[in-house]
Amino acid sequence: MLAVVTLWLAAQRESRAQADFPPEGQILDIDGIAVHAVVMGQGPDVVLIHGSSGNTRDMTFALAPLLAKSFRVIVFDRPGLGYSQSFNADGETIVEQADILQRAAAQLGADKPIVAGQSYGGSVALAWAVTRPEDISALALIAPAAVPWETPLDSFNRVSSTAWGSAVLLPLITAFVPDWYVEKALDTVFAPQKAPEGYARHFGPGLTLRRASMHANAKQRANLLDEVTELEPRYPEISVPTEIVHGTADTTVGLDWHSRRLRDRIPGAELVELQGIGHMPQVVAAPEVAAAIARAAHRAGLR
Template identity: 60%
Template sequence: MLVLPTIGIGMALVAAISAATLWRAARAEARAEASHPPHGRMIAVDGTRIHAEVMGSGPDVVLIHGSSGNTRDMSFALAPLLADRYRVILFDRPGLGYSDPLPKGHEGISEQADLLVGAAQRLGADRPIVVGQSYGGAVALAWAVHHPEALSALVPVSAASHPWEVPLDLFYRITSSRLGARLAVPLLTAWVPQSKIETTLREVFAPQPVPKGYGDHFGPRLTLRRSSLRANARQRANLLAEIEALAPLYDQIAVPTEIIHGTADITVDPGLHSRALADRIKTAEITWLDGIGHMPQHVAAPEVAAAIDRAAARAGLRKPL
């Protein structure tokens, strides 16, 4: 006799939690966009809008952010160091920040590189120096392999470049699945506390501390929007297979290449990735940052800027220091 009322109460409770979650998620997204609006312009490439920021003047440098990022990651420390002598172009990768996502199944590092090459060309940057950090480094490598005529030099920073054996993190296994994208992602957008965001930032920057003001500048809750979480999860879930396909082609890269990596990086293994990459690219020089973790574009920004200067000099875009 009590079964039907109990079921009804349970269904009503589930419906109430679902409605509250969707309401909180929408409110969180609106607040994130209001507090951290786009600072650049939208560029249409084959029907996909790419958000780009441009600062400074001089030879063109494109900065490509990593997983869960946006242009604000590169504009916090590195871009201001470069803008006095370069025209710095910062892109939101497809699906992140304020750039449109690419269609499912067509959003890998090569497709992203194709799109960013087109966006750079629309800004008049036909042969920029291409700098990519972490996942963005993989996109930069795809740019160099598939569009060798569309860059002057390459600077991979803490770049993922070679196949690895560690299984995909549980977080990405859940959020990249159809059920997880539908159920778990809205819960994350709606309910992730600020303390968890701060813990995650500390883990990403370790062993260095998170730079003062970074969280406020970057706006982590932009990445926690549902569309960005889903796009980022799919990209991470597919990255290994894409790297396996790209890695055999690195010996085709002929532009000046300056690899830079921290020796204390526990996110992207320096030996597995950057040391192996330097062995494959004949034009590569490598700079090790002793004791530096995964985020040298912030905690060692002058050293990264110096690597870009060396790449520019080798490409004939500026005088050697």
Template identity: 60%
Template structure:
């Protein structure tokens, strides 16, 4: 029994040390791209580029600012002042709590960050989970944005399960035992396969996987934060739906017809009727990563939202 306890103690130590080493390497290889701000006593990482109307871009699950700065933000910076912010627990933004920051809490933090950067009423664009955060921003703080753009965003309820990965990584035992193992030992090929899967039926742009900084997402703090947020998403969406009728800003929705991650019919096909004046652009053959593989369609939606906001006097 003593030998078993000794062996387990050594094993735990090896896993934790290996995880720490990989996390150190991740931050060395992928340092912050932008500014580290103090927002309400918490560190928030934000990248700002370009000049023009203020535009906030919100990344999805398991992401960070690099998802947006790979190519979308630089293109938009030609005529917008683009602000890209790491969501809580991801990239270089601190976690808000140990239970998973809610959509509303994340929206409040991002709104406060944008304000600190001088953007009082930005256009807000969110992709995938980031679109749900953008919806919470528009629903709870309607006076604090000029327009709303959603790309492949979850917005209504679904009846499928959480999935094995999130079931495990959002559980107490999974966060204590499995998450450190993932951080310490998951091979690069697993990350590459996950990236390819989320892009299906398209392929990831050349250089995207290397640029994204997936090792940042594999840190223990980020795996736990992302799992908690994903586990809480369905119940938070249920609470958000009754507020869609209160969204009055110009709203543009872009969604791929071939998206199997966030289904068009379950989400955006309903949302377009829940927000007055919303416009839905359906993209034939396009999967979940619209902002990468159908980038011009997303840029066009942002431009339309900006024009509508000006016409509205926003």
């Protein structure tokens, strides 16, 4: 009986989340795979790729509207998250994600966009630059997970990536973990800052708590270290102008371990260190991130 009630409550909560936070943009068909894209503004094309457990709303809260004053901004949901479809039962690799998002951008007429990604999205942006160099004008990386790390995968994502975790643990979380708990947990992600007023209401915690989204995210996270380890030796091949933005107080993706090392691996890369900023510069330091993207555009001859 508990299992039946749990599944019913989980389904009800997912329906409410999708009703309260519907797609912000359009659903593209990329060879039978649905990709959710939000497009705003006019000018040179910029693609924004969100991080782990995110969706388009993370970027549309502050950064995308700011960039839209000078650029045509395309914000994607990564596969399995938000309203983009998952297509790999083992978890979409960063190379696969770069491929489908590049094809989605091309369908929108963005053949050589500036590509900007935050955290896990930075890994996808790096994969785009390495594997699809003819389809990118410049690269902007925001607190990117870029250099192979030594810390183990956290227990939640380790369990959630398994079939058992998907069948047993995730329905319980979807059914019973309240939105206020997720909203409170956002402050941990933003630390030492707090999530800005209105961010949680815009972001939609219920979208993150859907079973399929948590499972897709966990599988991607479980595979990420091996994928970054394989990709990292190819960073010197990146030839487009590259700007990196990273907070000095980021304890989620360390500045010294990732971005300072990455700067030395990509020819001509420039690094801006944001004093006292944590892991979410695209929200709490959006003007500084927008300025870095504008510099990348200028270096690429787009401004």
